[in-house]
Amino acid sequence: MQHRVEQAAAYVLHTRPYRETSLLVDLFSLEYGRLSLVANGARRPSSKRRHHLQPFQxxxxxxxxxxxLKTLQSSEVPSVFMPLTGTALLCGLYVNELLQRLLPPAEPCPRLYLYYTYLLNELQHQQDIEGALRTFERQLLETIGYGIAFDAIQADISYTFDPHIGFTPVANALGPYLGAHLLEIAEDRYENLIVRRIAKRLMREALSLVLGDKPLKSRELFLNYGRSA
Structure with missing residues (x-):
């Protein structure tokens, strides 16, 4: 890693207080992957950085x-990101938590960075949130070496799924995953409500292998939001 980096493109994933007036900032950068920086003095009322260092910015x-752990020297905002609300905000927090948990530090992931940009655009405009989320989850699994293999899937066969071994055909029975639906997921086609539902289950099963037993904080927020709604 370079001793000094200038004007790197990045997104803010998360911030938390550090010492009396500073912040620890987790970033997802285009060229350097996931990084943690110290933003000295960013919590002071007079600091302009406190407005720059917001999640999704x-x-x-x-x-x-x-x-x-690097030291932030300067930050500039190309354009202000309008705040997310409701379900879009919860989905954004979920994705940021996945990146913090699963991406190794300082490994460039330019393709995943582009998919993250696409996802934020969908969240901000409240368009195809569910489809964009499933697409991003699949790309994240590919990036960290746990991609789902769809190459042997046949449309008229049902399958079970184990995150350790992948898909297994089900003989003379109706399995939870119909091949035709899986092939739509492989092509990121989520117009069908049934496909969206089984894609959500499939991604959750696949992610469980890499997330382990530690629960996601964002899922608890989803549950609380659902109760209040």
């Missing part, structure tokens, strides 16, 4: 440091 950042 696209920024241009400069930093220095040879170790895993």
């Amino acid at each position: 696209a920024i241009q950042v400069s930093w220095r440091g040879r170790h895993e």
